[in-house]
Amino acid sequence: MDIKREKLYTDILIIGGGTAGCYAAITIGEKSDKKVMIAEKANIKRSGCLAAGVNALNAYIVKGKTPEDYLEYVKRDANGIIREDLVLTMSERLNGVTRHLEKLGLVILKDEKGDYVTRGDRNIKINGENIKPILAAGVYKHDNIQVLNKVNIVDYIIKDNRVLGAYGFSIENNIFYVIYARGVICATGGAAGIYKPNNPGFSRHKMWYPPFNTGAGYAMGIREGAEMTTFEMRFIALRCKDTIAPTGTIAQGVSAPQINCAGETYDRNYGAPTTANRVYSTVEENRRGRGPCFLRTKGIGKRAEEELLKAYLNMAPAQTLKWLERGAGPSEENVEIEGTEPYIVGGHTGSGYWVDTNRQTTIKGLYAAGDVAGGCPQKYVTGSLAEGEIAAEAVMKYIAAVLQQEVLCEEEENKFREITGYLKNPSGIYTVGQLEEAMQKIMDEYAGGISGSYGYNEVKLAVGKNRIREILKLAYKLHGEDFYDLMKIYELIDRLVVAEAVIAHLEARKETRWHSFQENLDYPGLNDKDYFLYINSVFKDGEIRIIKRPLVDRRQTYEHQN
Amino acid sequence: MSIRINPDLCAGCGNCREVCPGSLLFKEKESNKTYIKYPEECWGCTSCLKECKFEAISYYLGADMGGGGTTMYVKEENKELHWHITRPDGKKKIITIDTTKANSY
Numbered sequence A: 001m002d003i004k005r006e007k008l009y010t011d012i013l014i015i016g017g018g019t020a021g022c023y024a025a026i027t028i029g030e031k032s033d034k035k036v037m038i039a040e041k042a043n044i045k046r047s048g049c050l051a052a053g054v055n056a057l058n059a060y061i062v063k064g065k066t067p068e069d070y071l072e073y074v075k076r077d078a079n080g081i082i083r084e085d086l087v088l089t090m091s092e093r094l095n096g097v098t099r100h101l102e103k104l105g106l107v108i109l110k111d112e113k114g115d116y117v118t119r120g121d122r123n124i125k126i127n128g129e130n131i132k133p134i135l136a137a138g139v140y141k142h143d144n145i146q147v148l149n150k151v152n153i154v155d156y157i158i159k160d161n162r163v164l165g166a167y168g169f170s171i172e173n174n175i176f177y178v179i180y181a182r183g184v185i186c187a188t189g190g191a192a193g194i195y196k197p198n199n200p201g202f203s204r205h206k207m208w209y210p211p212f213n214t215g216a217g218y219a220m221g222i223r224e225g226a227e228m229t230t231f232e233m234r235f236i237a238l239r240c241k242d243t244i245a246p247t248g249t250i251a252q253g254v255s256a257p258q259i260n261c262a263g264e265t266y267d268r269n270y271g272a273p274t275t276a277n278r279v280y281s282t283v284e285e286n287r288r289g290r291g292p293c294f295l296r297t298k299g300i301g302k303r304a305e306e307e308l309l310k311a312y313l314n315m316a317p318a319q320t321l322k323w324l325e326r327g328a329g330p331s332e333e334n335v336e337i338e339g340t341e342p343y344i345v346g347g348h349t350g351s352g353y354w355v356d357t358n359r360q361t362t363i364k365g366l367y368a369a370g371d372v373a374g375g376c377p378q379k380y381v382t383g384s385l386a387e388g389e390i391a392a393e394a395v396m397k398y399i400a401a402v403l404q405q406e407v408l409c410e411e412e413e414n415k416f417r418e419i420t421g422y423l424k425n426p427s428g429i430y431t432v433g434q435l436e437e438a439m440q441k442i443m444d445e446y447a448g449g450i451s452g453s454y455g456y457n458e459v460k461l462a463v464g465k466n467r468i469r470e471i472l473k474l475a476y477k478l479h480g481e482d483f484y485d486l487m488k489i490y491e492l493i494d495r496l497v498v499a500e501a502v503i504a505h506l507e508a509r510k511e512t513r514w515h516s517f518q519e520n521l522d523y524p525g526l527n528d529k530d531y532f533l534y535i536n537s538v539f540k541d542g543e544i545r546i547i548k549r550p551l552v553d554r555r556q557t558y559e560h561q562n
Numbered sequence B: 001m002s003i004r005i006n007p008d009l010c011a012g013c014g015n016c017r018e019v020c021p022g023s024l025l026f027k028e029k030e031s032n033k034t035y036i037k038y039p040e041e042c043w044g045c046t047s048c049l050k051e052c053k054f055e056a057i058s059y060y061l062g063a064d065m066g067g068g069g070t071t072m073y074v075k076e077e078n079k080e081l082h083w084h085i086t087r088p089d090g091k092k093k094i095i096t097i098d099t100t101k102a103n104s105y
Helices: A019-031 A067-077 A084-091 A094-104 A131-140 A216-223 A248-253 A275-287 A302-313 A317-326 A380-399 A409-424 A432-446 A458-475 A483-508 B015-019 B047-051
Strands: A004-015 A036-040 A124-127 A145-149 A151-159 A162-170 A175-186 A238-240 A293-295 A335-339 A366-368 A534-540 A543-549 B002-005 B025-027 B034-036 B057-060 B071-077 B080-086 B092-098
Touching: A004 A019, A004 A162, A004 A380, A019 A036, A019 A131, A019 A145, A019 A380, A036 A151, A036 A175, A067 A084, A084 A380, A094 A131, A094 A380, A131 A145, A151 A175, A151 A216, A151 A409, A151 A483, A162 A409, A162 A483, A175 A216, A175 A380, A175 A409, A216 A366, A216 A483, A238 A275, A248 A302, A275 A293, A275 A335, A302 A317, A302 B092, A317 B057, A317 B080, A366 A380, A409 A483, A432 A458, A432 A483, A458 A483, A483 A534, A483 A543, B002 B034, B015 B025, B015 B047, B047 B057, B047 B071
Parallel strands: A004 A036, A004 A175, A036 A145, A175 A366
Antiparallel strands: A151 A162, A162 A175, A238 A335, A293 A335, A534 A543, B002 B057, B025 B034, B057 B071, B071 B080, B080 B092
């Protein structure tokens, strides 16, 4: 195979052109003439979480509320384990980024006075079908931003714990890239596909989170010894059965309660109405023989049904198709609901890089924003934009004081050999697909997947850890025919690296802090005395080492100590 | 759930290949037309449908999630998205969405 090699230079490299990555680039494009490069493994027009669209903006400070109110909501929902400094700095920017998004072209519903129409306490109504093309168009307006579509980044270039750029390759043109930058923002998103999904067969990718978000940003950081936080707080979404489409649009839009097979509402029987408990209550009703569970939509009327058909076409078209396929819409049949497989996603829970208040990771010059950044749940779309903006402003300040550096050619050569080594591996018995299936089965059975109602114990985790390590060894022997195969191999390896970290975190929190999200069957209760803290980890000398850190308060500006 | 591309309608423009977030679409070597190489890896985001000006791409639900053969494609005209749904018995329905208006829910 003819492999081309290219060395590129930029001021700021953004890895991942999704919600946070695009907005970080737009922020830099508007505020400076520094050179920005976005490396995106697909195409920024539709990559990331917003490919199909989004039905509402779920993080907005509505009239009469304050950023502190939003912080309190996030804190309650996460049972206290949040970085208050991060949530507050994000919350303060939610409305500013929303106005900016409207200027970029997003349709937001307004009343006769020109105020945004709200949906609940924190949400506003939009037409979000084209939100990603709008962000991409915002990026392309700036001449100082270069977009590398179809370029998959696989590792950072690091020297003395400082990031100097990243290694990657084009999945279409067999080009190996060495990209040097003075500062880097990681915005790759979180990780799906670690656990066996709801639809394990043909429709295996009909999942809540994008199946193409494979935890690359987490894995690259873990491999380089970056500190990570709260991986044990997995996210499990409550979704429409089969299509895994959102339930919030129905629950809030037409005020449909959750009911069990007997038609009884049940969610209030399981503690505070948190995101985790909405899932847990449904899981428990099923476990106790009172499933299936539904959203009670029967009788909402044809007009409401037509609006729901449209709303779902703007964000999860499979659900509209499912209603039409059945010939019975939500006004005639209640909508069955289920919990998804667990995901690792810092935009909804606290999992991700351990960052300072400016979103710098423990690797100098490396910033994180969006789903890959930890400590700040309930970001959703606008919070990811806000973090992109914060990281962009911080990296601009950082690069003003640093010069571009490179590593020795020998080091670049070694990485080239390591990455392209998979093309030279002999074809073996196993494929990426087989090993992915094995990983998902292990995580499902031993690390709290759907089949065990999300519960686990230490013995199971120990089995799971060993099996994940065995699969990782097999993954290093995989053969790829071309650079597309290489991307698939790295996606698997990254997922396995994240899976091992998840297991270490689940094991370390010896309590049950969030039902379903972290259901430790050895320790079924809360233990505030010993675990009202962050579980962090660092990968060093082949092992994941756990670090317990005290909570950070909203008045604090957190800085890394070392 | 996945998509099917009708080779008789595909013009080989490649727009759908460009945007697929999973990079699952490929070009046939001889005809330059697009085909889906990994139908089981489709997320169902419909990005490709929205790019296709030739009504060549149809979206369907896998049988494992309740699919029964109904298909859907989308056509954009004057800031409106027209979703065309065809049931196996030939019955058709069109849902039109004005992209300049917000969702009711």
